[in-house]
Each structure stands twice: as C-alpha cells, then as structure tokens.
Amino acid sequence: MTTAPATGIIGLWNRIADQLGHWIGHNLLALVSRIAVAAIFFYSARTKVDGLLTIKDTTFLLFEEEYKVPLLPPEFAAHMATYAEHLFPILLVLGLCTRLSAAALLGMTAVIQIFVYPDAWPTHLTWAMPMLYLIGRGGGAWTADHSLGIK
Numbered sequence: 056m057t058t059a060p061a062t063g064i065i066g067l068w069n070r071i072a073d074q075l076g077h078w079i080g081h082n083l084l085a086l087v088s089r090i091a092v093a094a095i096f097f098y099s100a101r102t103k104v105d106g107l108l109t110i111k112d113t114t115f116l117l118f119e120e121e122y123k124v125p126l127l128p129p130e131f132a133a134h135m136a137t138y139a140e141h142l143f144p145i146l147l148v149l150g151l152c153t154r155l156s157a158a159a160l161l162g163m164t165a166v167i168q169i170f171v172y173p174d175a176w177p178t179h180l181t182w183a184m185p186m187l188y189l190i191g192r193g194g195g196a197w198t199a200d201h202s203l204g205i206k
Contacts, residue, residue, distance in 0.1 A: 085195030088185035089153065093144035095182060096160055100140030103133070110137055122171050139163060147189075150198020152205075157189035 061069050103114040110133060118129040118136070127135075140163075143156040161183060168179040194200050 081192060082195035082197055085153075085189060085192065086197055088188050089147040089150060089194055089198075092157065092160060092182065092185050092189070093147040096140045096163075097144035100137055100144070103137045103140070108137070108141065110134065122167075124166060124170050136163065147194075150194040150200050151203075153194030153198055153200050154190050154206075157186040161186040161190065 060066060103110060105111055114137065115130060115133050118124075118133040122132065122136075123129070124132050139159060143159050146152050146156040147160075164179050164182050164186070168176060172179075193206055200206070
C-alpha cells in the first residue's frame with residue numbers, strides 16, 4: 056500500500072524536515088557530540104591539575120571529602136579520574152576509539168550520578184545523550200576511526 060504525497064502545509068513541513076535531515080546528518084551530529092562531551096570532561100580535568108598533569112592537593116582533598124567512591128581509595132580514584140578526563144576527551148576530538156571513549160566517559164558519568172551527585176540527574180542525562188549516540192552510531196566519517204576502517 057502506498058501513500059499519496061502530502062500536500063499543503065503538511066507537504067511543505069515534510070519537505071523542510073527532509074532537507075534539514077539531509078543538512079544535519081550523522082557526521083555533523085557525531086562531530087558536535089564528540090566535541091561537546093570532550094569539552095565537558097577536558098575542562099573538568101584541567102581544574103584538577105597544575106601544569107600538564109601534576110594533580111593538585113585540592114583534587115586529592117575533593118576525592119577524600121566529596122567525591123567518595125566506594126571500593127576505591129581516594130588517591131587512586133583521583134589519579135584515575137584525572138587521567139581519564141584528559142585521555143578520553145582527546146581521543147573523542149580525534150575520533151579515535153570513539154565508541155570506547157564515549158563508553159568510558161558514560162561509565163564515569165554513571166559513577167558520578169550514583170555515588171557522588173545523585174540529584175544531578177538532569178545534567179548527567181544531558182551528558183549521557185551524546186555519549187549514547189556515539190556508542191550506538193559511532194563517530195562518523197570525520198574521524199581517525201573512519202580513516203583506519205574502525206567502526
């Protein structure tokens with residue numbers, strides 16, 4: 056069964072929607088998602104260090120007092136979080152290991168949501184959306200992954 060093309064205002068709307076879908080395709084959505092997620096975590100990482108990667112004393116204090124994560128010693132958690140917040144955003148911007156990087160940062164977001172700031176779910180949900188998109192669809196054609204033939 057075929058449907059007749061929509062006419063009038065519905066037809067106009069559908070043509071505009073088709074054109075927008077063409078202009079705002081997967082590659083652009085993936086690029087913006089990669090940059091948005093990378094910015095959130097990389098800027099957070101830079102607040103934790105002096106210089107290149109010298110972790111501040113205040114970072115260790117935060118992990119002891121505020122960012123308490125069960126099963127991980129605060130000093131270990133501070134190192135892991137700081138290095139992850141530097142590495143995975145860089146990989147996302149390059150589009151290298153995109154799905155893995157987004158999954159790692161989504162895992163970090165889940166830990167923050169569950170153990171650190173459980174009332175911040177609206178913020179964490181907005182972070183999760185682009186990460187889920189990248190995990191599900193990949194980083195797009197404008198990535199190192201694509202150049203290397205990695206999905």
